[in-house]
Amino acid sequence: MIVVADTSAISNLISIGRESVLESLFGGVTIPPAVENELLNWHRDIPDFVTVMKPVDLDAVLSLESELDPGEAEAIVLASELSADLLLIDERKGRIAADRLGLRSTGLLGVLLQAKAAGLLGSLKPILGELTERAGFRVSPAVRSEFLKLAGELE
Template identity: 35%
Template sequence: MGSGIVIADAGPLIGLARLQKLTLFKDLFGEVLITHIVHGELFPATDHNDQPQIVEALNEGWLKIVDVDVGEWKPFSAGVDAGEGSAIFLACELASALLIIDDRSGRSEAKAHKLKFMGTAAVVGLAKLKGLIPLAAPVLYDLQASGYRLSNTVIETVLADVGE
């Protein structure tokens, strides 16, 4: 089902892995790229419930690590961390890539670079529209309840977009 290049930041991967829904990325996009910097953030940032799905995705080959050399490139916003910055840099380098990112600073940076991007909530909404999950609401509310930063406004917008 995948088409085009998809690059993910750590947050969306951690969030969906926490709910045992990481394979939505594979089902929607086929292959997902992460930078070696994002890869380095994933394992210290995840608990034991998150790691097995991410390791499995890497072993299956649909989640791929890309080495990037950002050189002297710096994000416009000081709030963009190294992983987000490397993902944005890679998206800038790869024409027409879709960036999956949730952090507000990262999204602002992506917008400043005129990149295509979407967040985890939109990924869940797309999964519902493609028939991969029966309802988006339980996934979104479970994500929020798990401690993932997802506003009620974002949830309500996605649910309205998918007819829930």
């Protein structure tokens, strides 16, 4: 399975010490150089299961950078070039751009739901708490409610 990631999912999971969930689910994750730079701005190391690969079509990257940040733009172009099975991206504008290119995408919350379904994680409610408190992950009350409902953990 080819999985390309933007910064958010990896960075947030590193912040709470749960980055191994990505390796357990996907084996490996590929990121473009802009995402590598963003990760290294926040974290000392990048996990060993993460591979850095540069997108080839720099014109496509530049075109997407008119609406997205460099990490998102490079990740989307790289996912398209690799015919990735999945793109990990949280930002709404990025997901819309990925959808325009026919890419299958999910965000951090989708990854957590997959990990729970695979038996890799127990309750997601405390993990969501860690993400908001320690990693600064933002989620609206409506999305939080829907997420916990999907996880079977709605109060």
